Every structure is written in C-alpha cells, then in structure tokens.
Amino acid sequence: MTRALPVLTVLLAIIVVWYGAAVWMNAQWAQDQAARADTTLTTDELIRQTLTQERPVLPAPHQVAMGLWDGLFGQKFTSKRSxxxxxxxxxxxxxxxxxxxxxxxxxxxxxxxxxxxxxxxxxxxxxxxxxxxxxxxxxxxxxxxxxxxxxxxxxxxxxxxxxxxxxxxxxxxxxxxxxxxxxxxxxxxxxxxxxxxxxxxxxxxxxxxxxxxxxxxxxxxxxxxxxxxxxxxxxxxxxxxxxxxxxxxxxxxxxxxxxxxxxxxxxxxxxxxxxxxxxxxxxxxxx
Amino acid sequence: MTALPILIVWLGAWGVNSWLSRFDTRLTRTLVPIVFGTTILLLWEMIVRIYSVPSVILPAPSQIGASFMANLPVLWTDFVQTIIKGALTGWIIGALAAIVTAIAIDRSTFLRRGLLPIGNFVAALPIVGIAPILVMWFGFDWQSKAAVVVVMVFFPILVNMVAGLAATEAMQRDLMATWAAPYWQSLWKLRMPAAMPFLFNGLKITTTLALIGAIVAEFFGSPTRGMGFRISTAVGRLDLPLVWAEILAAAIAGSLFYGIVALIEKKVTFWHPSQRT
Structure with missing residues (x-):
C-alpha cells in the first residue's frame, strides 16, 4: 500500500490535469460553435460540450477509454475497426x-x-x-x-x-x-x-x-x-x-x-x- | 566465379585484421575497426558493381558519396531545419525541464515514489506515436518537431537525474550537515556534481532519441524541407542515392551530437572513475 499510494496519487493528478487541459484546449471550438448559433454558453454548458466533442483537439480521458474499450471489445476481432x-x-x-x-x-x-x-x-x-x-x-x-x-x-x-x-x-x-x-x-x-x-x-x-x-x-x-x-x-x-x-x-x-x-x-x-x-x-x- | 574477388577481398582483410589484432596496442585498436569499415564499404561497392544491383534497391557507396557532394546545399537546409531547429531546441528544452522537475520532486519522497515508476514505465512506451497529435497541435513547422523531442527525451533524463540526485552517500550528506550547509548549498556543491555522471548518461541516450523524434515527426507533415520530408519524397521518386545521402548526413549529425555531449561529459565529470585513464 505504501508503494501504490504515491503512484495512484500521481496518476490521479495526471487525469485531473488532463481534464483541465481538455476543457481549456477544446473551449475555442465550442465557443465558435456557440457564436455561430448566436448563443452564449454558461460555464456548465461549456465544460459539458468540451468533453463530448466528436473531434476534439484533446479528447478527455473517458472518451479515450471508451474509444479503447470499443476498439478492443466492441468489435469482432476480425473486423478492420478492431x-x-x-x-x-x-x-x-x-x-x-x-x-x-x-x-x-x-x-x-x-x-x-x-x-x-x-x-x-x-x-x-x-x-x-x-x-x-x-x-x-x-x-x-x-x-x-x-x-x-x-x-x-x-x-x-x-x-x-x-x-x-x-x-x-x-x-x-x-x-x-x-x-x-x-x-x-x-x-x-x-x-x-x-x-x-x-x-x-x-x-x-x-x-x-x-x-x-x-x-x-x-x-x-x-x-x-x-x-x-x-x-x-x-x-x-x-x-x-x-x-x-x-x-x-x-x-x-x-x-x-x-x-x-x-x-x-x-x-x-x-x-x-x-x-x-x-x-x-x-x-x-x-x- | 564472379564471387571470387569478393571472397578474396574479404579473406584478405580478415587476415590483416587477425594479424593486427594480435598486437593489441593503441594504434592497432584504432586501425582494426577502420580496416573493417573500409572492407565493408569495398565489398558493398564490389557486390553492387559485379552483380549490377539496380540503384533503386541498393546504391553503391560511390553513388551515395557523389549524391552527398552534389546535394550539399539541400542537405544543409535539411540539417538546419531538422537537427538544429527541431531536435536541438527540443532536446535542450526537454533536458532543462527534466532537470528542474527532478530537483523539484527530489525534495519529496512521496512524489519521487509516485513519479519514478510512472517515469520508468513511460520511458519504455512507443512515445513516437504521439507525433501525429503534436503535429496537429503545433503545426507543420519545427515547433511540433521540437515538442515531440521534448516529450521523448523528458522521461529518460528525468529518471536518470532522480537516480543521480539520490547517489550521494549518507556520510557525505552528514558532512554537509555538520558544516551547516543550507539545502541549496548542499545541492549545488555536493549532490549536483554527484548526479552529473547519471545526468550525462541520460543526455547521451537521448541524443539519438531526439534525432529519431525530429525525423519521424516530419513523416506526419512538414514544410518542404527537413530530413524526414526529404527522405519520404526521395523514396517516392525512387532517388535512393539521395535517401542514403540523407541517412549519411543523419548518421554524421548523430555521431557529432553524441560526441559533443560525451566531450562535455569528459570535461564536467573528469573526477569520475570511468573517465580516468
């Protein structure tokens, strides 16, 4: 436990930083979309949109995890998408x-x-x-x-x-x-x-x-x-x-x-x- | 029958080398590898000529040399773009970042325990794969190549530097403490010098990584110059002598890079047992 705890803490910190970076880097695109649609985004909406984009600049960890899961287990093993x-x-x-x-x-x-x-x-x-x-x-x-x-x-x-x-x-x-x-x-x-x-x-x-x-x-x-x-x-x-x-x-x-x-x-x-x-x-x- | 001259050259050179290696002096120790290298080049040239291998598959060394001399200006622009701007900038930034991070996490046992396994793990991963992402973020010019290099060299240097900072003995640290040396003094006068052999080990390993990162990143998009760009376009035109000339340039650059770092190491860590002669 004394060995796993520091590693897990650092991993957690990396994930938090990653989410922060994902919001920050994808915000521009979300803002542009909103400006085009003549709406303004609340902070809450903005964050939600940055984490669910189709082609984000930086995908959020859960998007990568889902992509990975889908690629590994969501397809037939012989499929070209697997x-x-x-x-x-x-x-x-x-x-x-x-x-x-x-x-x-x-x-x-x-x-x-x-x-x-x-x-x-x-x-x-x-x-x-x-x-x-x-x-x-x-x-x-x-x-x-x-x-x-x-x-x-x-x-x-x-x-x-x-x-x-x-x-x-x-x-x-x-x-x-x-x-x-x-x-x-x-x-x-x-x-x-x-x-x-x-x-x-x-x-x-x-x-x-x-x-x-x-x-x-x-x-x-x-x-x-x-x-x-x-x-x-x-x-x-x-x-x-x-x-x-x-x-x-x-x-x-x-x-x-x-x-x-x-x-x-x-x-x-x-x-x-x-x-x-x-x-x-x-x-x-x-x- | 055509293989006869090749065999003769090979056996002759081998005989010379076996004879030379028996003396085992400093002179023969430099002569033997030179003879070996020359033999390989000679055999290569002979094989290409005698069996008339098309230059699309394997150009002869003479062709490569001619192409190298003829394309010097092109090679120089590629060298500046890829090695100086991409690899060197990235290497320096990555090394500085790794050293600063190492000193920062060295103060906390918790951070060290957490970061070291992750650093070791990341150092074994195929980090080159991050190249397409960074090319998307930083554009096609040298900035993206430097970014790839930064990521590639960061972890090996970090792991080495952290190990180096831990390399002092308790006795030496106690001595610093009895002299009432504050943290920075003992870092600067004891632990940094003690970490230097480790640091230079990391720096030497990463010279090659830096070149690889800069060249491979150019396969994902680059301005119309640079070694990776030239290699992939020359391959497309089946201009293999130019490709090999480019590889020769990369090899020279890589050896020089490594050699310069090794030279600095010799100056800085002259006191270390491995540097004494």
Whole structure:
C-alpha cells in the first residue's frame, strides 16, 4: 500500500490535469460553435460540450477509454475497426523481428567474446551505430522491399530486428564477460573445454544482463514496427491506425491506438519480467 | 566465379585484421575497426558493381558519396531545419525541464515514489506515436518537431537525474550537515556534481532519441524541407542515392551530437572513475 499510494496519487493528478487541459484546449471550438448559433454558453454548458466533442483537439480521458474499450471489445476481432486485429498485426511483426534480432545479437556476441579479431573489428562499429538514428531508415526499408515485391510482415520485422539487435549485442557481450579471472581459472583447473566454459559459466552468468537488454529490445522493436507501419500504403497495424487517424482528424482514434500500443509494450516488458524472475529464481540468482 | 574477388577481398582483410589484432596496442585498436569499415564499404561497392544491383534497391557507396557532394546545399537546409531547429531546441528544452522537475520532486519522497515508476514505465512506451497529435497541435513547422523531442527525451533524463540526485552517500550528506550547509548549498556543491555522471548518461541516450523524434515527426507533415520530408519524397521518386545521402548526413549529425555531449561529459565529470585513464 505504501508503494501504490504515491503512484495512484500521481496518476490521479495526471487525469485531473488532463481534464483541465481538455476543457481549456477544446473551449475555442465550442465557443465558435456557440457564436455561430448566436448563443452564449454558461460555464456548465461549456465544460459539458468540451468533453463530448466528436473531434476534439484533446479528447478527455473517458472518451479515450471508451474509444479503447470499443476498439478492443466492441468489435469482432476480425473486423478492420478492431484494435485487437491491428494490435495482432503489429505484435506478430514485432515478435518475428524481436526473435531474429535477439538471435543475431546473441550469436554475434558469442563470436565477439571468443574472437579477438571480431571484437576489435565489430565492437566499435556496434557502439558507434547506437548514436545513429536508425529509425529514419524505416520507411526506406519498407519502400525498397515493396519495390522488390515483398510486403507484409517481413519488412517491418527487419526494422524491428535491426532495432532490437544492438541492445542485445551490447548487453550480451557485457554479460558474457562478467566471469572474472578467478572463475575462468577454476574452470581451467577442472580441465573444462571451451564449450563447457561457455555453457556452464559464461552463459549462466550473462543471463541477468540478457534479460535487462531483452526488455529494452522488445520495447525498441515495437517502436520499430509501429514506425515501419507509418509510410504510405500500410493499412493494417497500430502505426497505420495512427496515420489514418491523423489524416482524417480522428483524434480519439489516434489516442486509442496510442494507448493500445502502450498497453502492448507494457505487457511485453512485463512478460519478459516474469520469465526473468522465474529463470533467475530457478537458477538461484534471484535477489 | 564472379564471387571470387569478393571472397578474396574479404579473406584478405580478415587476415590483416587477425594479424593486427594480435598486437593489441593503441594504434592497432584504432586501425582494426577502420580496416573493417573500409572492407565493408569495398565489398558493398564490389557486390553492387559485379552483380549490377539496380540503384533503386541498393546504391553503391560511390553513388551515395557523389549524391552527398552534389546535394550539399539541400542537405544543409535539411540539417538546419531538422537537427538544429527541431531536435536541438527540443532536446535542450526537454533536458532543462527534466532537470528542474527532478530537483523539484527530489525534495519529496512521496512524489519521487509516485513519479519514478510512472517515469520508468513511460520511458519504455512507443512515445513516437504521439507525433501525429503534436503535429496537429503545433503545426507543420519545427515547433511540433521540437515538442515531440521534448516529450521523448523528458522521461529518460528525468529518471536518470532522480537516480543521480539520490547517489550521494549518507556520510557525505552528514558532512554537509555538520558544516551547516543550507539545502541549496548542499545541492549545488555536493549532490549536483554527484548526479552529473547519471545526468550525462541520460543526455547521451537521448541524443539519438531526439534525432529519431525530429525525423519521424516530419513523416506526419512538414514544410518542404527537413530530413524526414526529404527522405519520404526521395523514396517516392525512387532517388535512393539521395535517401542514403540523407541517412549519411543523419548518421554524421548523430555521431557529432553524441560526441559533443560525451566531450562535455569528459570535461564536467573528469573526477569520475570511468573517465580516468
């Protein structure tokens, strides 16, 4: 309770501020409508009108909640208006990309740890590439693949993989290097082969690092997928939902898609958190 | 058979690198990645030439370089519009806001307990999605891009700064108290300096985020200049060398941005163990 109370208070404060901002930002439109109809609004009417507009500048929290509820449960899951359907499209591309990126990252990290040439050649570039806005390439990847006749899940998955690749690589290299001299010497004195050192010492001690970077990576690959859905032509997925909402001024739709994406991200990170807890607990590494 | 020269170059460069990496001096440590990078560029050029890959799919590095040099004025206007006006302004505003907020909530344990989990949560969300909304609110010009950047960089910096302000030890704070240092003095002389490594960690992470935010926000509407605008229109005209030149410019800008922040960090936190050589 002592931990939940401050969070709930801050959340409540955010909602109050949000309502205030919704009234303030939507007031102009309501005033204009009233002026056109030659009526003046009492404060009470004004507030009520600002919170029930069809296309508000800033939708009130309950409007977003209703839009979200309607999108998630009000439609058939196969309907094109259903956020579950769009979310599934986004999720499948995210997971495919996440899997590819994680596998590639781990493989390369293993190579880097075991080969000094690879370490010195690749690692500086991997670190430098962190400072480059890779997401900006996303629309190009989509278009290039589309011109080669590949559309759908694969191009988005490649962007997602690219984004989740670097956190995993960097975290995994760090993790595989955590065993210190003493532990490595002990393995040596037991006459352990390189494979045994890897499976029984390096890999287990890298797991906490791996999970930390997996959390970053899954969030990054979701962002990558959503941005990959932005370029023209995409009709499915949460990113396309954002874009069509912004074209047609459907603010409630934008906010619902945004919140759906946020929920998806939170669920994915939490899922990895649960797996982390179970694994580390089972290995006796839990703190 | 056509793959033979490619293989030879690859194996040759790899051999040179394995040989170089055996010495492990400062010189070879800079040489090895340079050799590797050059090899990649060389292989790229060779693959494009030998298999005559159409430039619509993958332009050769030489083409990209030529396009970069030919379009310098265009790239410069885009750089000013997107990086200086959009990303940099937003980054500075967001960073200042986050630092001030961190100092403000640091005084209250209640606020810190409430805001930190939310800050951590928000930092993992796909915030780029807020771009269409902010473009609607602030118009097509750089103000909306700066606003997106502010929202994107705020939470990572906030979380780092709050952690940094909590990084002093009780002993150090007690010492300040025995000297009868008032709140502001102990903040300025003890806790701010102690928070600097954390703050710069946040600042460095967010340099990339700032560029991403500014570029992606331009996909939702922009004046007829800017990196995001140029990328999406050049893709539409299938002028891929220009797209890659734009990406090269973004990469250079990103590395410079990161490098400058890292340099300032070195000057400010010279006392920190990670900065000693």
């Amino acid at each position: 956020l579950v359907w769009h979310g599934w499209i986004t999720l499948s591309a995210t997971m495919a990309g996440f899997a590819i990126g994680t596998l590639a990252g781990i493989t390369l990290a293993v190579g880097i740890v075991h080969s000094r040439t690879m370490d010195q050649s690749v690692m500086p570039w991997a670190v430098a590439s962190q400072s480059i806005p890779i997401l900006a390439i996303a629309p190009m990847v989509i278009v290039v693949f589309a011109s080669a006749g590949v559309t759908g899940l694969l191009p988005k998955a490649i962007i997602a993989a690219w984004l989740s690749f670097f956190p995993v690589l960097v975290g995994m290299v760090k993790g595989l290097r955590t065993p210190d001299r003493m532990q490595l010497d002990l393995m040596q004195s037991w006459n352990a082969s390189a494979a045994q050192v890897f499976w029984r010492l390096r890999l287990p001690s890298s797991l906490p690092y791996l999970f930390a970077s997996l959390k970053v990576a899954v969030a990054a690959s979701l962002v990558g997928t959503i941005v990959g859905e932005l370029p023209a032509g995409a009709t499915a997925g949460l990113g396309a939902r954002l874009l069509s909402g912004s074209y047609y001024g459907q603010t409630v739709q934008i906010w619902s898609a945004l919140f759906a994406a946020a929920i998806l991200a939170a669920l994915l990170v939490m899922l990895i958190g649960v797996v982390e807890k179970l694994t580390l607990h089972r290995m006796g590494l839990a703190r």
